[in-house]
Amino acid sequence: MHIHYHYVSIIIVLCFSIRAITCSIIEVKAGESRELPTCSIKSSFGTRWYRSSTSVKDLIVSTDDESISRPSNGRYILQSDGALSIRKIDISDADSYFCRDEVTGKGANYQLIVNYLEVPVLKLPVTYSKIGENATFICSSKGVPNLYNVTWLKNGNVIDVYDTLKYSQTNTTSLEIIRLEQTDTGRYQCKVENDAFKDEEGKSSRSEYFRVSYLGEITLKSPDIHLRKNTTGLFVCSLTAYGYPPISTEWLKDGKLLNVSNKGKYMKSFIKRYLFLEINRVNEMDEGAYQCRAENAAYNRNEGKLSNIGTLSLLSTMDSNYSFEVSENRKAGLIVGIAFVGLAVGILLTSSVFLIFGKIKASKNQVPEASHQTKEAVYTVYNGEQKGTLYQDLQRKTDDTPVYINVKRKK
Incomplete structure (x- = not known):
C-alpha cells in the first residue's frame, strides 16, 4: 500500500505541473467504462481532448474535426456536453488526459489510474523434488495497487503457512516446503489480492500438479540357491513401491551388470513389483553373487536402490548322492510312521467298537x-x-x- 500511495503522490505532482483550471485523479478498474468531466461551459463545440503520457499531447477527440476518435478503436466518445467517455478501459488507458475549450481558452487535466490484477502463474520446481529435500513454489502476478495478500492452496484447501516447521516464506509470493514427504504430492494453487480486487474478485492461478519423487526399497527374496548342473535357477526381488518417475531395473553378478540379452539363457520379467530372473541350464559359469537394482530419473547411479546379495552354487556329485539318499531315507521313515499311526488307529477303533457293543448289551439286559x-x-x-x-x-x-x-x- 505504501508503494501505491507513493505512486499516486507522483501523479499529483505531474498533474499540477500542467497549467490547468482543474487537476483531478480518477481511479477505475480495468474492464469498466468511465466518463471524464467536460471543461466546456456552454456546449461541446470547440472542445478538444488530448492524451499526454509525455510532453507531447496527442489529440484523440475534438468537435472541430471530422474524425470522431483517434485512434479509431471506437472506445473514445465525445458526449454532447463535452465530456469524454472511455469504454472498456484497459491497462494501456492509464495516462494524463487534458480537456481544452477553444472558445473560452479554459481547460482541465485528469490523471486516469487503472487498477488491475493479473491472473497469477504458479511456477513449480523445474527439476525432480526428492523426499527429504525442500521445494519452492513461485506465484507470479502484477497489479495496481501492488499485491498485498497471497493465499496458497493444496487440493482446494488453504495451506497454513504459519506452520514454520513445514513451510517457509521469504515473501508472500513464494512458498517453500521443508523436508518433502510423499504426502506433499497434490494439486497446488495460489490466489492473489490487492486493494482493488479482494475476496471473490481476487485472481487464482491454474491448479498445478506437484509430485514428490521417490523410490521404494528392493529386497532379494531367494538369497541362496543350490542347484544341480543343467537345472533351472530362479531369483526373485520385490519392491516396496514402484516409485516416481518410472523405474528401470537390472541384475548384477559379482558386482557387475549382468548381460541378460541371451534369451535362451536368461528370462527377465517384472510383474506387480516383483522382479524375476530365470537362469536356464546352470553351470559353473553361473556360480556367483547376484543382486537386483532399481533406479529412475531422480534416483540414479549411486542413488539407485540395491538389494541384498544372493548366491548361486552347484551341488557336487557327492552332494547330489547324499541329497538323494537323505531323500530316500526320509521317504522310508515317512512310510513307517504312516504304518504305525494306522495300526494305532485300528486298535483304538476296535476297542471303541467292543466298548459300545458291551454297553448296548448291558442296556438291553x-x-x-x-x-x-x-x-x-x-x-x-x-x-x-x-x-x-x-x-x-x-x-x-x-x-x-x-x-x-x-x-x-x-x-
Whole structure:
C-alpha cells in the first residue's frame, strides 16, 4: 500500500505541473467504462481532448474535426456536453488526459489510474523434488495497487503457512516446503489480492500438479540357491513401491551388470513389483553373487536402490548322492510312521467298537419286556422287579414288540 500511495503522490505532482483550471485523479478498474468531466461551459463545440503520457499531447477527440476518435478503436466518445467517455478501459488507458475549450481558452487535466490484477502463474520446481529435500513454489502476478495478500492452496484447501516447521516464506509470493514427504504430492494453487480486487474478485492461478519423487526399497527374496548342473535357477526381488518417475531395473553378478540379452539363457520379467530372473541350464559359469537394482530419473547411479546379495552354487556329485539318499531315507521313515499311526488307529477303533457293543448289551439286559399301554406318556411296570417301580419317558422299539428303551426310574 505504501508503494501505491507513493505512486499516486507522483501523479499529483505531474498533474499540477500542467497549467490547468482543474487537476483531478480518477481511479477505475480495468474492464469498466468511465466518463471524464467536460471543461466546456456552454456546449461541446470547440472542445478538444488530448492524451499526454509525455510532453507531447496527442489529440484523440475534438468537435472541430471530422474524425470522431483517434485512434479509431471506437472506445473514445465525445458526449454532447463535452465530456469524454472511455469504454472498456484497459491497462494501456492509464495516462494524463487534458480537456481544452477553444472558445473560452479554459481547460482541465485528469490523471486516469487503472487498477488491475493479473491472473497469477504458479511456477513449480523445474527439476525432480526428492523426499527429504525442500521445494519452492513461485506465484507470479502484477497489479495496481501492488499485491498485498497471497493465499496458497493444496487440493482446494488453504495451506497454513504459519506452520514454520513445514513451510517457509521469504515473501508472500513464494512458498517453500521443508523436508518433502510423499504426502506433499497434490494439486497446488495460489490466489492473489490487492486493494482493488479482494475476496471473490481476487485472481487464482491454474491448479498445478506437484509430485514428490521417490523410490521404494528392493529386497532379494531367494538369497541362496543350490542347484544341480543343467537345472533351472530362479531369483526373485520385490519392491516396496514402484516409485516416481518410472523405474528401470537390472541384475548384477559379482558386482557387475549382468548381460541378460541371451534369451535362451536368461528370462527377465517384472510383474506387480516383483522382479524375476530365470537362469536356464546352470553351470559353473553361473556360480556367483547376484543382486537386483532399481533406479529412475531422480534416483540414479549411486542413488539407485540395491538389494541384498544372493548366491548361486552347484551341488557336487557327492552332494547330489547324499541329497538323494537323505531323500530316500526320509521317504522310508515317512512310510513307517504312516504304518504305525494306522495300526494305532485300528486298535483304538476296535476297542471303541467292543466298548459300545458291551454297553448296548448291558442296556438291553436292564430293560425287560414291558406291558404295553396305549398312551406314550404312561408309566410302565416291568416284569421281575418290585411292584410299584415306575418308569417314564418310554419309547417303543417297534410296533409289534412291547420293548422300551431310554427308560428313566421315577423316584
